[in-house]
Amino acid sequence: MCTLSPKSVFITGANRGLGLEFVKHFLRLANPPTHLFAACRKPDQATELTQLASENGSIRVVKMDVTQDEEIAAAVAEVGKVVGDDGLNLLLNNAGVNQQEQGIEPLTREKMNYHFDCNVTAPLLICKAFLPTLRRAADKTEFSCSRAAIINLSSTLSLINYVNKINDLRYPYNSSKCALNMVTDILAREVSPDGVLVAGIHPGWVRTDMGGPNGMIDKEESISKCMNTFAALNKDSSGLLYSYTGDIFDWNSGP
Template sequence: MSKLSPKSVFITGANRGLGLAFVKHFLDLEELPTHVFAACRQPDQATELTRLAGENGRVRVVKLDVREDEEIAAAVVEVEKVVGDDGLNLLLNNAGVNHQERGLESLTREKMNYHFDCNVTAPLLVSKAFLPLLRRAGNKTDFSCSRAAIINLSSEVSLINFVKRINDFHYAYDCTKCALNMVTDILGREVSPDGVLVAGLHPGWVKTDMGGSNAKLDIEESVPKCMNTIAAMNKDSSGLLYSYAGTIMRWNAEHVITQ
């Protein structure tokens, strides 16, 4: 299996759950990143993350609300000052929301728009903002998550046939994750000529604040497998959606393969 060894990583929503776990696992790699940029909305409330940054100089906490364009721009400036001509190797768009509301009764325009802003527009605009740094790190003959890549955290509920099978009615979350897959597909095709890989990743149904206590996986079951899957991605991975176990998930096809 390919070894994951990015020199710089930027992770959104890194204050808890999967995001915080990804920060910790990047610090456990055999070849450690020089810089792990851990972004969150309220660093002053991210107790465990700030403690981790205090103990490890490779971790830099970045204030970032992914719905605020000014904060996105400021984060890019902060990262560029650190990485310079080397650019950014890996952007992990992990931040997202799920209000768990089911059915039409509680649905409002405001709730739909909020989910689309957080789960679709935000990761796309964060990717756009960091793209110059990713291009700087890219190499057209070396497509990998160690070189230059964007990974968008998606979900199995983005799979049309999966939602049909479980008879799910979470309009806001399901629709936005499906739309994020389309973003991944289009973006992957646009930036591939620049040597930047773009792929989606379903981490499984994980026991986090968002996933809930009934979820099937613990964080420590999910994230190590996610890391292995990210490590194995190559040029042919661009635009695709993967499960945490490495299976390609055909989100828009009749025959869905899930793990």
Template sequence: MNSILITGCNRGLGLGIVKELLLLPNVPKYIFATCRDQSKAKELQELAAKHSNIYILEIDLLKYSDYANLVQKVDEITKGEGLNVLFNNAGIAKWERSIDDIEAENLLSIYETNSVAPLLLAKAFVPLLKKASKANEKKPMGLERAAILNMSSRVGSIDDNTSGGLYSYRMSKAALNMATKSLSINLKEEKILCVTLHPGWVQTDMGGANAPLDVETSTKLLVQNVISFNEKHNGEFYQYDGKQLPW
């Protein structure tokens, strides 16, 4: 892929994905890494200082009016070549264990961050994704052409829910899964791949120290698998190691 934009790169999985992209045999020419506050993304800044293909872009993803400026910046930097991959990684969580823990404010804020923002950002970047797809029309559907990758979670699977609880997070990821499925249908004619991904239970601020996976293991396998995705993967739900998950 020539270009990729990843949201939520100040730490955790987003930062890990940036690091793994730098290790690919064919490193992307443009790696756009977004964060809310660049001053707090020290490690990302250090990477960008060493690699001229990393562009740090500040944005609060809940300020939808700023999306147009973000798209314009990417378009200018890529010199009209479009964007190959939009990776919606940024997300938040609240771990309610029972129905008594539910609060309207949490339900709404987590839904907005995890479901609404990724879909609206995808909408904003569709023109650049279409441009990249057309420029690479001889290539099959995949990341070398154009793709939207949405970071979901296995707990967003309705079929896999056997323990209940986690209402706000489960609901937000189930909604993101549905959005991805619809995108895969609506953008199929444009040959834009759309998939939803589960990174595993990872040792991040969100996943906690007891998680069985470290960031490097999760992101390494995730990147290795998604770069091989093609038309048969469109509109489906996959784990970091390539295993397909039930909706």
């Protein structure tokens, strides 16, 4: 397996849950990032993240609400000043929302729009904003998460046949993650010629605030295996959806 060693990483939703766990695991790499940008909406409330940053000079806590274009632009400018001509190696679109209500009765336009804004539009526009600095880091002969890559966190609940099998009725979350898969596929085809790898990953059903207490795995297992999967990605990985275990999912049929 290849070694994961990006010099610069940008993680959205890094204040808690899987995002914070990603920050911790990147710090544990044999060659941790020189610049680890940890973005969240309210840094003043991100106690554990800011404590980590005070102890590790490589971490930069970035204020960014993924639904606010001006904050995305400010984050891109901040990253650009730090990484310069080296560019950004890895963009990890981790931030997302998942309201647990099932069925059509509690559904509203606002709930659908909120999920699509956070889970689809936001990561796509963040990708667009960071593409120039990702392209600066790219090498068309080397496709990897250590060179120039975008990873979008998806879910098996985005997969039509799987959702049908378990009879999950979450309209906003499931449909928004399904749309994110399409974004990943289209973006991969557009930017692969530039040397930028784009893939999706399902981190498992994890015991977090979002995943709930009944999740099948803990954060440590999920992110440890995600990191191993990141290390193995290459040019042939672009446009695919992976499990945290490294298995590839069919976009439609599921596990």
